[in-house]
Each structure stands twice: as structure tokens, then as C-alpha cells.
Amino acid sequence: MATSPMASSTRSPRPNLVFRRLRGQRSPGEFAAAVRRAAREIGERVCCDARYIGRVEAGEIRCPNYAYERVFLHMFPGRTLTDLGFAPRSQVRGRSSRPGPDAPPPPAVPTGSPAPAPARNHPHTPIHWYESRPSGSDPSTRGPYAIQTPEGSDVRRRAFMTGSTAAVAAASLGSVGLALDGSAEAAVRRGRRAGDAEAHAVEEAVRRIRLLDDRHGADGLYRRAAAPLRTAYALLDAGTTRQSTADRLHAGAGELAISVGWLAHDSGRFDDARSYYSEALSTARVADDAALEAHAFCNTAFLARDTGRPREAVRAAQAATRAARRLGSPRLLSLLALREAGGWAGLGDRAGCEHALTRAHALFDRGPSPDDPEWMSFYGEAELNGLEAQCWSALGDWARAATHARRAAVTAASETPQFTRNIALYTAELADDLARAGRPDEAATAGLRVLSFLDEVQSSRVQSMLATTARVLLPHRRASGVGGFLERHAALPRAV
Template sequence: MVSTRAVPNLAFRRLRGSRSAGEFAAAIRRAAREIGEHVACDARYIGRVESGEIRCPNYAYERVFLHMFPGASLADLGFSARESVRGRGARTGAAAALPLPPTLHSDTDEESDVLRRVFMTSGTTTVAAASLGLGGPSAAGPTAVPAQRRVGEAEVSAVEKAVRQIRLLDDRHGADGLYRRASQPLRAAYALLDAGTASRRSTADRLHSGAGELAISVGWLAHDSGRFDDARSHYAEALATARLAGDAALEAHAFCNASFLARDTGRAREAVRAAEAGQRVAGPLGSPRLLALLALREAGGRAWLGDRTGCERAIGRARTAFERGEYAADPEWMTFFREAEMEMLEAQCWSALGDWPRAARHARRATRLQDPHFTRNLALYRAQLTGDLARAGAADQAATAGHQVLDLLDRVQSSRIRGMLENAVRVLRPRGGTEVVAFLERYEELPPGPEPVPSAG
């Protein structure tokens, strides 16, 4: 049985100094990027550490904290020794609850150990527990949440944990192998919403936000794996949840992804309208980076409409907003939106407008700037570069970039990336040349991707 008594971490609170919890969380995320780590730190996490609820950080956070405070130990930072908060049973239980790709770091922090124990001892919530942990066979059936159980911190935290875990796995492996399993925690989250038994209004608000973010994450997996009808359904579900809860940040996120999907499925005007709606909602939120991303979504739609002037104006607004830097109000999900992604999205605009050399310049910058930790995005940027170089007439350079994409496809499963590479191959086939032939031969040996799955929406 885990003790519920928490001892405040005063040492960690002193380290924050005069900074707000959000500002300190942003500093931690920046420090993580400096060493190639990816942590989804926010003000809530800081509060949980300072209150003593999290007695020992996971290994990723430990590396970040020791990088931020050289020479300090975990004890100096106010944390308990790892062995005092985890035993063999906890580690085994956590591992059993996470049958994910073997390349995923298997260490889980104290909070996930506690959450799983809470869930797995709550009777008919067992299926929801397995689902929210991206569980295995037991999560295949319908989700059951008893009407008499009140939804509290443990359940809401499990939903938020599932969102972060899906994003991490997508960053490393791509969407194709994740979509089916990720649908299970989404059903569990909405079953909790349907139960309508949140213990406090703040808990209900967090549950709505978490379920909506989970719908967007699952929608993205559908989007990236070519299940466009499913993606559209999930994004619409998130948008409806946001409006019911009055959650402007979630609504802006839903519009952002809906715009992206509309562009990818040839509905350019819808892409522009969704991006514009997202910008209106996001305006009061205080995040220039969010406005920058939404402006780039608008630019992408305008590029597909052939509106070069409108596209350039939207790109200009995006760059101005982006250069204002990071703010505490930047949403947690936007950790991927760095300068490399900015360059990539601009490359896609010039590509849609048929300016292949300019597109290739931006795509090349994206590949040089991208953190190699984000394997999926690195493969995506190189695939964009391959296509742009091929269309610009630089066949040998395109072949070199194509080889780099193939180097990553044993770790990344993304129908979208495969589709981009296939389009580049069609352009290169008639070109010939030693480099091109070598790339095409290697491409032909590529194992087939997963079978297409009909959309359920």
C-alpha cells in the first residue's frame, strides 16, 4: 500500500526562486532540449514535485535536473532515493501494464506506478486501467466505468499520461503501429466523461481537456497513417469537447489539426478557414508560438489555392510571432514546434506553389536544425527534401537524401512518409544516373508497409 502522506519539497521550491511554475517548467523544457531529452513539463508537474506528490523523478527528468544544476544530487534537489519509492513489485507491475514497442524506455516514474495501482484495484475500472495504460489483450473489450466510482486525480492523471505517452511513441516510431492501441485509451477517457462523476469542477475541466487532447493525438495517428476519415472524426470530437467545456486552448489545437488534415486531403479552402478560426480563438491565450503555427497552417492552405501573395503574408505573420520566442502560455503539445518545423512548413508552402529550389532550401535547413531525438520528424523532413530536390532537377542530391530516409524507416512506421518517398521515386525513375539507380534499387528492396486499414468513420 502506498502512503498518501506527502512531504513538501522545499529544496526544489527554492530552486524555482521568483519564477512562476509555468516559467520554471519552460526552463526545464529548454534544458531538456539542450541534452536531447524530451520531457512534457508543465506548471502542474512543478506543483506536484513541490508538494511532495512526486518523490523521485523518472530518469529523463533526473538527467535534465542534474544538467540544470551541475554538481547537485537528487537528494540536494529534495528528492528521495529511487530505491525507497520503488520496489521490485512496482517495477514489474508497471512493466506488465505497458506492452509497448521494446525500444521505449521501460522506466516509469512514481506517479505512473501509483496510478496503475489505483486503477487496477478499482474493480470494474480494470479495463479502463489497461486501456489508459495502452494495455494489451484485456483492453480489447468494451470499457467499463462503474457509476458509483467518483473520478478523481488518479483517473485524470492517467488520461494526461496516455496523451504524453502517445506523443512520445509517435515522435520515435511513427503512427502506423500505434493507432489501433491508442484508440483504447481514448474510449476509456470518454467513458470516464460519460460517467459524469468527477469529484470537483476542476477535475471535470481537466478530464474534458485531457480527453480532448487524447482525441487529437489519436486523430493525428489516424492522419499520419492515412486513415483520413477516422482522423476527421477524432478532430471533430475534440472540437466538440472543447466547446462543451469552454476550453479555448483545446479548441485552437483542434482547429490547427483540422486545418492540417484539410490541406492534406485537398480541401484547401477548408484548411484556410479552420486556420483562421484557430487564430481567432488563440488570440487571447498569450502564446505567440501557437499563433505562428496557425498562421503557417493558413499559409499551407493558401499555397494549395495558388494564392502566393496570401501565402507570403501568412508566412510573414508566422515568422514575426515565432521570433517573439517561447512563453509560459505555450501549450505542452507544441514542444515539436521549433525552428526546424518552421522551416519544414515553409518548405511545404513553396513546394505547393511549384517553387522547388526554394522549397528544397527550406527543407534542407529543416533537416540540419532538427533534433535527432525526434526520429519520425527527421525522416519526414528528409523525405520532403528528397521530393523537392527531385522536382528541382537535382537528381543525385535527391538520391542522397532518399538514402537517408531509408536509413530511418526500420525505426519509423509512417504511411505519410512512405507516400512522400514514393512520390519522389516516381519523379526520379526516368532520370537515371549511378546515384539514382543505386537509390531506386535500395528502395525496391524496402519491405512493404502495413496493409491499408479501412476507415471506421
């Protein structure tokens, strides 16, 4: 897990002797395992290891991020962070604080230890708007789903500062009107019919989930996203004031079901994903929504391919194509042709795969259309090459697969740097294809690039691909760079 920027300090760290005493006779590794077990008990996901415990005890982490805070307070009920030897959060964040009479005292400072760094920000710092974007990207170019966040907003700002995907998800999903106290939830509780404001809230939840998945991957988002989905279907049950609002709610709830299904899909929860996709398909049929039906079948085809049911993947892709023909979007038909190609590749049918790939390229070359669905913002040249690479990989043509995976990774990094998760995915595909093509040194270089993404991207799919590549490279550990990659991969925190 990435360490929060708030944990750093320009001064020499002061050891956390309190935390060391709480560890007792357990080794750092044993205590880290206890932390992970406690996290699972409360539904948190932390990648705690012996190194993290050592950094806490050395004072390098003056205050844990919010996920670790909840875990530590669960492990030691009745105590505060300062009771555990950490510095007050307001102090570490550089904010001036005014403790009340009941505020806990600061942790004891051993004789000779340096004083805490003074607050650097004025308490009346004005609120500025900034856009959360990958480092190095151009701030003048904003995608359709760009998040604008006030630096003075405690909840949103601290979520982005911690680097925790779960924290980002919680803050961002809560800000789109589907939190417990949002307008949509309020409408459900009061039993009143939904209007345009509630439909808009559902649509914004869909956009926000897609944005966060593009940047961080699915693992930290899945559980958080299910609550807005329940709200969306509760709004449908409550009824609407106009048919146009009902149509928007059906479409929004269906797209939200697909988005949650994709989070389950990408994080390896395949049964859950199948259920959500089926729910979206039922919603599409009830509302006679061809666009939603095409999207639901599209994702169903992808899931079927990933779960070893290639013939179902072909049938689902063809069903999606029939629905999509009513929509006038060549790019959508191109993507569906690629879904079909993936199914044919899984069946080992090279001719069927090549025919579908040819159709996909021809449709793609017609260019974008005003009728392209909003959810297809990810589908460009990079995704085209990435999906084609997967087809050649399934057919065992590793060299050809590597060529397309490289094109996908390079194109995505230059044209859509905000899709961090996809860049990591294409690079992981490249590493695996190179390893199987007998080019272990190049595979190790690509694998190291994927490792550099893992602080930001939490995707079981990417991690699984990387683990497979490591196994393929084991016999080549003496090749240039391979040993270094294997060592770094082996050092990744493992869940227990």
C-alpha cells in the same frame, strides 16, 4: 520490420528444420504472403517477406518478436514456439529459466550442431533505470516526455528490445494507468466518480502517445491508442467530484482525441481523423476551452490541406487564430499562420501565402512564452522551415522548398534528435523537392537517408512521399546514386 536484438547470436546459427517442414511446398515468398494474411486476420501488422522466412529457416532468428509470435501461433494453433523450432524465449534473452514439469521440451538438435549459448545474465541482476533515447543522444539531456524504463520489467523491456512500434505502444500505453486493470478503467467499471488520479492518467496517456509518435510514427500506434480514448470519455460520463477535475478531464479527453486523430491522419485514415478532430472540437465547445478549440481547429486545417480542401484549411486556421488570441502565445499564433499559409498555397494564392508566412516568422521571432501549450513542444525552427518548405512545394517553387527542407532536417537532427519521425519527414520532403528541382543525385542521397529511418519510423506519410520521389527519379536512374536508391526502395517489403 526490424529484427529483434534477441534474435542475434554470437554462435553459428542452427537451421530451423521444423519451420522449413511447415512451409511445405510453398515458396518463401508465398509463405510470407500467408504470414501477412494471417497477421491481418488478428489485427497485427508485420512486414514479412521471403528474406525474413529465409532467415528464420537458416536459424538467424532464434526466437521471433512478439508480433510474429502471435501470428505464427495463430497460423499453427495448439503449438508453442518450441514446437515451431524456435529456442525458448528465456534462453534467447539470456535469462535463466526454471521449466516446470509441463514445460515443452527444447527443439531437437541435429547431430553435430553447436549447443545453445549459455545464459549470460545472473538471475538476480539488479534493476537499473535507463532512458529510451535515440542512439548517440546525450543522456544528460532529457525532454519533458522522456520514458524511464526499468530493465527488469518484462513487459516494458521486451517491447523496447523487439524494435516493434506496436509492441512499444502496447507496453507504454498500458503503463500509464489506462490499461484494462488500471485505475481509470477500474473507476469506470465500479461506477464511481473520477478524481485527480484518473485525470492524471488521461494526461499521461496523451504525453506518452505524443512521445511514441515523435519517435516511431503513427502506423503502429493508432489502434492501440483508441482504447485509452474510450476510457477517457467513459470517465467524463461517470462524472467527477470537483469542477477542477472535470475541467482537466475535458481538456485531457479532448487532447487525447486530437492525438488519436493525428495518428489516424498521419497513417492515411483521413475519415477517422476528421471524426476524432470533430469530437475534440465538440469537447472544447462544451467545456468553453479556448486552448483545446485552437488545437482542434489547427489540426483540422492541416487535415483539410492534406485532403485537397485548401479553402477549408484557410477557414479552419483563421478560426483557430480567433480562439488562440485569448491565450497569449505568439508561437501558437505563428503555427496557425503557417497552417493558413498552407491553405493559401493549396489555392495557388502566392500573395496570400507570403503574407501568412511573413506573419508566421514575425510571431515566431517573439520567442517562447510560459503560455505556450504543452502539445507545441515539436514547434521550433525545424518545424517552421519544414512547413514553409511544404508551402513553396505546393506553389511549385522547388528550389526554394528544398532550401527550407534542408534547414529543417539539419536543425531537427542537431537540436531535437528525439523527434525521429520529424527528421525522417523533413528529409523525405527534401528528397522530393530536390528530385523535382532537377537535382537527382542529391535527391537520391537524401532518399537513402530516409530509408535508414524506416526500421524505427512507421509513417504512411513518409513512405508515400518516398514512393513519389522514387517515381520522379525513375527517368534519372543513370544519374549518380539514383540506381542504388531505386533498388533499395524497390526492395522494401510491400503489404499485400
